[in-house]
Amino acid sequence: MFKKLLTGIVSGFLNGFFGSGGGTIVVPSLEFIHNLEEHKAHATAILIIFPLSVISTFIYIKNGYIEIVPVLKVAGGSILGSIIGAKVLNKISSKMLRKFFGIVLIIAAIRMVF
Amino acid sequence: MLYFIIGLLSGIISGMGIGGGTILIPALVLFSPLSQQQSQGINLVVFIPAAVSALIIHHKNKNIEYKMTLPIILSGIIGAIGGSLLAVYISPDILKKLFGIFLFAVGLIEFFYKKK
Numbered sequence: 001m002f003k004k005l006l007t008g009i010v011s012g013f014l015n016g017f018f019g020s021g022g023g024t025i026v027v028p029s030l031e032f033i034h035n036l037e038e039h040k041a042h043a044t045a046i047l048i049i050f051p052l053s054v055i056s057t058f059i060y061i062k063n064g065y066i067e068i069v070p071v072l073k074v075a076g077g078s079i080l081g082s083i084i085g086a087k088v089l090n091k092i093s094s095k096m097l098r099k100f101f102g103i104v105l106i107i108a109a110i111r112m113v114f
Numbered sequence: 115m116l117y118f119i120i121g122l123l124s125g126i127i128s129g130m131g132i133g134g135g136t137i138l139i140p141a142l143v144l145f146s147p148l149s150q151q152q153s154q155g156i157n158l159v160v161f162i163p164a165a166v167s168a169l170i171i172h173h174k175n176k177n178i179e180y181k182m183t184l185p186i187i188l189s190g191i192i193g194a195i196g197g198s199l200l201a202v203y204i205s206p207d208i209l210k211k212l213f214g215i216f217l218f219a220v221g222l223i224e225f226f227y228k229k230k
Contacts, residue, residue: 001185004185004189005185005186005189006189007186007189008188008189008190008191009189009192009193010193012189012191012193012195012197013193013196013197014197014216015190015193015194016194016195016196016199016200016201017197017198017200017201017212018197018213019135019153019157019158019201020135020138020139020154020158020161022190024223026186030179034182039177040177042177043168043169043177044177044178044179044182046165046169047183048186048187048190049161049190050162050166052187052191053161053165053194055191055194055198056158056194056197056198057155057158057162059195059198059199059202060151060155060202063151065149065151065155066152066156066159067148067155070117070152070156071155071156071159071160073117073118073121074117074118074121074138074142074156075159075163076118077117077119077120077121077125078124078125078128078164080121081121081122081125081126081128081129082126082164083125083129084122084125084129085128085129086129087129098224098225099224099225101127101224102224102226103221103225105136105217105218105220106217106218106221106225108137108214109140109215111140112140112210112214113211113215113218
């Protein structure tokens with residue numbers, strides 16, 4: 001029970017504070033601490049993060065941080081992109097993709113800090 | 115058009131099953147005039163409809179373990195309120211730097227990721 005409460009509070013905090021990243025805590029926690037299979041861990045993580053994101057969104061809106069026009073444009077691109085992404089998923093090695101993606105994130109991270 | 119393209123690229127990557135917000139937020143912060151908090155806000159909003167459609171599919175495929183989620187969600191709500199209030203309170207510049215450190219860690223995890 002303690003591990004569940006800790007998983008919740010840490011992932012909720014990160015997800016609210018960084019507007020993302022709840023899954024990076026919940027998925028491995030469900031997989032390695034609570035022994036769910038990988039696909040179940042991913043699916044269950046979405047159920048957990050969903051109410052947390054709704055609450056965080058509400059707080060961001062109340063404080064004037066949600067701009068409706070960029071939201072709609074990004075959402076439109078994102079929906080189209082996720083359909084394309086799901087279709088090309090099997091054509092690229094996911095191991096290579098993860099390594100490339102990791103490098104992109106590290107470069108972006110360095111640019112954000114300095 | 116810039117917002118649409120950033121959404122498109124991050125959508126393609128998250129459709130492949132990796133990333134999502136971890137690429138959308140830095141792209142918005144580095145290439146658009148939006149602040150760190152506004153960029154994070156966009157990611158939170160965009161996640162909601164995507165999550166609903168994913169949950170419907172996962173529920174039908176019986177991939178969701180409902181039993182164990184309640185304590186995680188309840189304590190998660192407390193964390194979410196704390197984290198969000200802190201995020202809207204601190205300066206965009208400090209939040210951006212902290213996000214950069216978080217992103218660095220996520221980047222390392224992705225780079226060294228090994229399947230169970």
